[in-house]
Amino acid sequence: MASLTTFTDEARIALDTISERAAGLFSPSVRVGVTGLSRAGKTVFISAFVHNLIHGGRLPLFDAQKSGRIARAFLEEQPDDAVPRFQYEDHIAALVNERTWPDSTRAISELRLTIEYESASGWNRLLSSGRLSVDIVDYPGEWLLDLPLLGKSFQEFSQASFEMAELPARYDLSRVWRELARSVDPNADADEMKARSLFESFAAYLKACKLDDRALSTLPPGRFLMPGDLEGSPALTFAPLPGLSRTPRPGSLQAMMERRYEAYKTHVVKPFFREHIARLDRQIVLIDAMQALNAGAGAITDLEHAVTEILGCFRPGRGSLLTGLFARRIDRILVAATKADHLHHESHDRLQAIVRRLTQRAAARANLSGAEVDVLAMAAVRATREGTVKQGRETLPVIIGTPLQGETIGTQTFDGKTETAIFPGDLPAKADLVFEGGTGKFLSDRSDPTIRFVRFRPPKLERTAEGVTLSLPHIRLDRALQFLIGDHLA
Ligand code: GDP
Numbered sequence: 001m002a003s004l005t006t007f008t009d010e011a012r013i014a015l016d017t018i019s020e021r022a023a024g025l026f027s028p029s030v031r032v033g034v035t036g037l038s039r040a041g042k043t044v045f046i047s048a049f050v051h052n053l054i055h056g057g058r059l060p061l062f063d064a065q066k067s068g069r070i071a072r073a074f075l076e077e078q079p080d081d082a083v084p085r086f087q088y089e090d091h092i093a094a095l096v097n098e099r100t101w102p103d104s105t106r107a108i109s110e111l112r113l114t115i116e117y118e119s120a121s122g123w124n125r126l127l128s129s130g131r132l133s134v135d136i137v138d139y140p141g142e143w144l145l146d147l148p149l150l151g152k153s154f155q156e157f158s159q160a161s162f163e164m165a166e167l168p169a170r171y172d173l174s175r176v177w178r179e180l181a182r183s184v185d186p187n188a189d190a191d192e193m194k195a196r197s198l199f200e201s202f203a204a205y206l207k208a209c210k211l212d213d214r215a216l217s218t219l220p221p222g223r224f225l226m227p228g229d230l231e232g233s234p235a236l237t238f239a240p241l242p243g244l245s246r247t248p249r250p251g252s253l254q255a256m257m258e259r260r261y262e263a264y265k266t267h268v269v270k271p272f273f274r275e276h277i278a279r280l281d282r283q284i285v286l287i288d289a290m291q292a293l294n295a296g297a298g299a300i301t302d303l304e305h306a307v308t309e310i311l312g313c314f315r316p317g318r319g320s321l322l323t324g325l326f327a328r329r330i331d332r333i334l335v336a337a338t339k340a341d342h343l344h345h346e347s348h349d350r351l352q353a354i355v356r357r358l359t360q361r362a363a364a365r366a367n368l369s370g371a372e373v374d375v376l377a378m379a380a381v382r383a384t385r386e387g388t389v390k391q392g393r394e395t396l397p398v399i400i401g402t403p404l405q406g407e408t409i410g411t412q413t414f415d416g417k418t419e420t421a422i423f424p425g426d427l428p429a430k431a432d433l434v435f436e437g438g439t440g441k442f443l444s445d446r447s448d449p450t451i452r453f454v455r456f457r458p459p460k461l462e463r464t465a466e467g468v469t470l471s472l473p474h475i476r477l478d479r480a481l482q483f484l485i486g487d488h489l490a
Contacts, residue, residue, distance in 0.1 A: 027131060027133055028131070028132055028133070028488070029079075029112075029132070029133035029134070029135055030132065030133075030134055030135070030281045030282060030485060030488050031135045031137060031279055031280050031281045031282070032134060032135070032136050032137065032280070032281070032282045032283070032284065032484055032485065033137045033139065033276075033277070033280040033282070033283040033284070033330075034046055034136060034137065034138045034139075034283075034284050034286070035138075035139055035140070035141045035144055035283065035284070035285055035286070035310070036141050036285055036286030036287060036288075037140075037141040037142060037217075037218055037287075037288070037306060038104060038105070038140060038141075038142065038210070038225070038226065039104060039288060039291075040141070040286040040287055040288045040338065041286045041288065041338035041339060041380060042104070042105045042138050042286055043091055043102050043103070043104050043105050043138070044091075044095075044101065044102065044338070044380045044381050045284070045286060045336075045338060045380040045480075046086060046088075046091075046111065046136055046138055047088060047091040047092055047095060047102060047380075047381075047472075048380040048381050048472050048474055048477055049136070049380070049477065049480075049481065050075070050088055050111065050113055050136070051092055051471055051472050052471050052472060052474065052477060052478075052481075053065075053070075053073040053113060053115065053481075054073050054074065054075075054113075055470075055471040056070075056471065057470075057471030057472065057474070057477075058471070058473075058478075059477070059478035059481060060478060061476070061478035061479045061482055062478040062479075062481045062482050062486060063120070063482060063486055063489070063490070064115075064117055064120075064486065064489040064490075065478070065481075067120065069117050069118045069119070069120065069489070070115060070116070070117045070489075071116040071117060071118070071130075072115075072116050073113060073114070073115045073116070074113070074114055075088065075111065075112065075113055075114075076112045076113075076114045076133065077112065078110045078111060078112040078135065079112065079135065080110055083108060083109065083110045083137075083276075084107065084108070084109045084110070085109060085110065085111060086109040086110060086111035086136065086138050087103075087109070088111055090102065090103075091103070095381065095458045095472065096458075096461055096469070096472070099457050099458045099459075099460065100457070100458065101458060105138055105139070105140055106140070106226060106228065107139075107140070107226070107228035107229065108137065108138065108139040108140075108143075108228070108272075108276060109137075109138050109139075110135060110136065110137050110138070111135075111136045111138075112133055112134070112135050112136075113133070113134045113136065114131060114132070114133045114134070115131070115132045115133075115134065115489065116130060116131055117130060117131075117132065117489050118130060119489075119490065120490055121490070124490065132485070132488050132489060134485055137276060137280065139276060140222065140226045140228075141218070141285070141306075141310060142218050142222035142223075142225050142226045143222045143223065143226065143228075143272055144222070144277070144310055144313050145218055145219075145220055145222050145306070145309055145310065145313075146220050146221055146222045146223070146268075146269045146272075147269065147273060147277075147313045148220070148309070148312070148313075149220055149221065149264075149265055149269055150265055150269060150270065150273075154244075154257065154258040154261045154262070155244050155246075157220075157240060157261065158240035158241050158242070158244060159240075161202075161219070161240035162178070162181075162240060162242060164219055165177070165178055165205070166178075169214075169216060169298065169302075170205075170209060170216065173205055173208045173209055173214070174205045176201055176204075176205070177198075177201040177202050177204070177205045177239075180197065180198060180201050181198060181201075181202075181239065181240065181241060181242055182242055184198065184241070184253065185253070186241045186242075186243060186244055186245070186248070186252065186253050186254035186257075187245065187248075187249055187252050187253070187254065188252065188253050189251060189252065189253070190251060190252060190253050190255065190256035191253065192237075194253060195237050195238065195239075195253070195256060195257065195260075196237055198238075198239040198241075198257075199224075199236070199237045199238060199239045201239070202224070202239040202240065203224040203225075206218075206219055206224050206225055207224075207225060210225065214295070214299075216299070216302055217302040217303065217305050217306035217309075218306060221236075221264060223236055223264075223268060224236070230268065234260060234263070235260060235263045235264045235267055235268055236260075236264065236268075237260060238256075238257045238260035238261050238264065239257065241253070241254055241257055277313070277314075280330050281330065281331065282330065282331070282332045282333075282334075282484050282485070283314060283330050283332070283333045283334070284333075284334045284335075284336055284480065284484060285307065285310055285311070285333065285334070285335045285336070286336055286337075286338050287303060287306075287307060287335065287336070287337055287338075287355070288337070288338065288339065289303065289337035289351060289354060289355055289358075289377075290337070290339045290340075290342055290343075290351075290453055291453075293354075293427070293434060293453075294453045300358070300434055300435060301435070303358065304358045304361060304362055304435075307335065307358060307359060307362040308361075308362040308365045308366045309366075311333070311335075311359075311362055311363055311366040311368050311373075312366035312367070312368070314330050314333060314368065314371065315366060315367060315368050315369070315370075329370060329371070330371055331370075331371055331372065332371060332372045332373075332374070332483060332484065333368075333371050333372070333373045333374075334373075334374050334375070334376060334480060334483050334484060335355060335358075335359045335373065335374075335375045335376075336355075336375070336376040336377070336378055336480060337351055337352070337354075337355045337375075337376070337377045337378070338378060338379060338380055339379055340377045340378055340379045340475050340476070341379035341381075341382040341383050341384045341399070341401075341456075341475055342379075342384070342399070342424060342453055342454075342456075343399070343424050343427065344386060344397040344398070344399060344424060344426075345386060345475075346397065346426065347424075347426050347427045348377050348475065348476075349377070350426070350427040350428065350429060350431070351377035351427055352375060352376060352377035353431040354427065354431045354434055355375045355376070355377060356375045356431070357431040357432070357435065358435075359373065359375050374483055376476060376479055376480055376483075377475075377476070378474070378475050378476040378477055378479065378480060379474055379475040379476075379477075380474055380477055381458055381459070381472050381473070381474060382459060382472075382473040382474050382475050383401050383402075383456035383457065383458055383459050384399040384400060384401035384456055384459075385399070385400045385401070386398070386399055386400070387399075387400050387421060389421055389423070396423050397423070398421040398422060398423050398424075399421070399422055399424055400419060400420070400421045400422075401419065401420070401422075401456035401457070401459070402414075402416065402417065402418065402419050402420070402456055402457045403416070403418075403420055403422075403454045403455065403456055403457075404416055404454075404455045404456065404457055405417075407454040407455055408454075409422070409454060414454070416457065422454065424453070459472075459473055461473075
C-alpha cells in the first residue's frame, strides 16, 4: 500500500507539535474533539458543557467541581485563527431565553475554555500552573468518515459505491442515480453539465438515506452531505462511475472525475485530518441511539457500522492507513448516547448497556487499541422531569415535558406550549434483544412501538430566591466531564 504521508506532512505536524508543546509549558491545554453524525447532539453537548462549568452547575461526579477546587472557568480567545469560533453565546441565548434548540453543527468550529483550579495534591500544586485550557473542537462525523477514502483509488471508490447502492436497504433510494450513471459513457468527452447532474443525483441519494424513517448510516464523500464552505466547488463536483477502464483517455469524463476525486482527497480530506483530527488528545463520539431504536431493526446494525468506521479513524496503530498522520495519540474516547431524558431513569442503565454492547463490538471490529474507551447514556440538556401516573391499580412511571409544536403521539398533536406526561416505555433488560440476531422482536413491530419518542422543548430554567438563573439541567454530563478532562485537574 502506498504511504499516505509525505515527508512534508510529517515535518509539518512535528513542527506544529513542538511549538504547541513549548507553549504548553506555560499554559497547559487539552484538545477535546466532539463529533457524531448530524443531529446527534454535538451543539447541545458543547453548550451545556461550557455553561455548566462557567456557571458552577451541579456536577457531583466531576471531582474538581465537587471538591470546590475550581476557582473560575471562562472563555478565552481560541489559539487557531483560521477556524470559526463555536457560537456559544448564540446557542445559549436560544436554549435559555427562547427555549428553542440551537442551530446544529454544519462545519468545524472551536472554543477555548480556561479553568483556574487548585490541584488536589500538594505535590501537583507545586508543579502545576493551576490553569488548564480546554480547546473544544466541534466537527461533523460525516467528515471523519471520509478518511478511508485516502486509501482508495477512484475505481475502488466507484465499485464500493455501486455495491452499497445495490443493497436491499438502499436499492430503491439509489435507483435514479444508478440509472443515470449507467446511461453515461465514461470514455466520452468530459462535460461539466454531465458531471454536475451526476453529482447532484448521487448527492440526492446519499441525503435520502439519512431521512428520519430510514436513518441509514452515512456513506462518503461526507462533504456531499455537509459541504461546509465548499458548496459548489469543483473538488466536490464528481460522482462514482460504472465500467471504468484502467487508464482513462485524457479529456474523457472518467479522467475528469478521477482528477476531481483525487483533488477532494488532497485538498479536502487530508488537510482536515492533518490540521484537526491529528492534534486531538481526547474525543467524544455522540450517537443518537434513541433515533436508531425508534427507526427499528437494521438501524441499530447500521449505527454500529458507523461507530466502527468512526472508531477506525482514531486507530493510529501499525498498518493503519493513518499512521504517520497522527502527531499525538488520542488516549481516551467516550462513546455517548445523548437524549437519555426521553427515558425514565430506570431505563438509563439499559440504554447504557446497549451502547456498551454496540461499542464493544465496534471497537473490536475496528481493531482499536491503545486508547481507553468508555460509554455513557446521558442528556446534555435535560428537557423532562419524572413523575408517576395512576392507571387503574397500576402506578406508571412517566416523563413530563413540553413536546415541540407539531409532534404527535397517536392522534394527538402538540402545540409547543402544553406540558404533558408521557409514558415512554421501557428498554429491554437484556441489551441483546435490540441487535439483529437477537430475537429482534423488540424492534420489529413498529405498529406498536415499545418506546415512544417525541421531541421536547428545552427546559425552563429555575431561578433562586435571589433571581439568579441556575445552570442547565442534565443527566450524567458530569461523568462525561470527569472522563474527558478530570485527570488534568487532579
Ligand atoms: P448536532 O447536529 O450534532 O450539532 O446536533 P444538535 O446538538 O443540534 O442536536 C440535534 C437535536 O437533538 C436538537 O435540536 C434537539 O432537538 C436534540 N437534542 C440534542 N441533545 C439533546 C438532549 O440532551 N436532550 C434532548 N431532549 N434533546 C436533545
